[in-house]
Amino acid sequence: MVAIPSLIFRKELMDALIKNAAKDLATCKQAVALTGAGISVESNIPPFRGKGGIWEKFDPMEYAHIDAFMTDPVKVWNALLKDMKGIIDRAKPNDGHLGLARLETLGKLNTVITQNVDGLHQLAGNTDVIEFHGNFAWHFCLACGRRVKTGQIDLSEIPPKCPCGGIYRPDCVFFGEMIPSQALYRSRQAASTCDLMLVVGTSAVVQPAALMPVVAKQAGAKVIEINPETTPLTGSISDYLIQGKAGETLAAILSELERLL
Numbered sequence: 001m002v003a004i005p006s007l008i009f010r011k012e013l014m015d016a017l018i019k020n021a022a023k024d025l026a027t028c029k030q031a032v033a034l035t036g037a038g039i040s041v042e043s044n045i046p047p048f049r050g051k052g053g054i055w056e057k058f059d060p061m062e063y064a065h066i067d068a069f070m071t072d073p074v075k076v077w078n079a080l081l082k083d084m085k086g087i088i089d090r091a092k093p094n095d096g097h098l099g100l101a102r103l104e105t106l107g108k109l110n111t112v113i114t115q116n117v118d119g120l121h122q123l124a125g126n127t128d129v130i131e132f133h134g135n136f137a138w139h140f141c142l143a144c145g146r147r148v149k150t151g152q153i154d155l156s157e158i159p160p161k162c163p164c165g166g167i168y169r170p171d172c173v174f175f176g177e178m179i180p181s182q183a184l185y186r187s188r189q190a191a192s193t194c195d196l197m198l199v200v201g202t203s204a205v206v207q208p209a210a211l212m213p214v215v216a217k218q219a220g221a222k223v224i225e226i227n228p229e230t231t232p233l234t235g236s237i238s239d240y241l242i243q244g245k246a247g248e249t250l251a252a253i254l255s256e257l258e259r260l261l
């Protein structure tokens with residue numbers, strides 16, 4: 001028995017899984033995507049967990065919990081939010097975002113459920129994006145509730161203040177806060193009515209977002225993961241994992257799918 005060098009084996013396995021995913025997308029009626037920070041890594045936005053993850057540097061309970069923000073907004077603004085603003089301002093959609101937008105144009109995918117707050121799915125062209133954790137594009141005043149575009153905030157003073165004197169906070173969901181009920185309701189509805197769910201770039205450890213692939217599976221959908229690493233969904237909820245980066249994997253799936261359609 002000739003041992004196939006693992007690199008060749010791996011490439012052949014990847015190619016076969018990409019062909020599989022293209023076939024599954026070609027025959028599906030209504031796909032939904034669940035995305036996490038990993039889909040934006042190729043847009044130079046670091047993930048939270050794993051290699052280069054933000055939570056490797058900062059304890060999320062000390063910097064991303066609502067109680068931490070209310071206790072010391074200066075600390076959270078200085079350590080986390082200021083950098084986040086710069087990174088997101090510079091970020092552009094990558095082939096992963098563009099691939100999901102193309103799936104919508106092809107009539108294959110109608111909804112993206114995202115845990116990300118970077119707005120890159122909308123920039124790429126997806127028109128139905130459920131933002132599970134809000135969007136960093138907006139901030140609001142803790143005192144009077146005034147909403148402003150993040151680009152209009154003056155960061156020469158930390159924490160940035162509203163003309164009424166109140167402190168601005170991002171329109172994102174901190175740990176310790178509820179997921180917007182509309183986002184939760186619509187996500188469960190999308191997950192329970194799709195026949196295929198693409199799970200792209202999420203460690204699938206934060207609930208209730210990580211429940212959506214379970215809801216899809218229970219409703220009879222095929223669940224396909226795209227991630228360089230395995231997750232708690234792999235081998236139990238996911239039908240298969242394509243172990244690759246979101247951008248190059250989705251680009252390869254789309255070119256195979258366009259050949260089939």
Ligand code: APR
Binds near residue numbers: 035037041227244
């Ligand atoms: N392509 C695809 N996946 C990638 C890539 C890439 N290029 N690079 C990394 N990944 C994978 C990692 O292997 C990991 O499984 O993306 C995942 C990123 O996981 P997290 O950083 O935990 O991000 P996410 O799953 O979105 O976290 C969920 O946790 O801290 C909260 O609010 C935060 O929304 C976030 C939530």
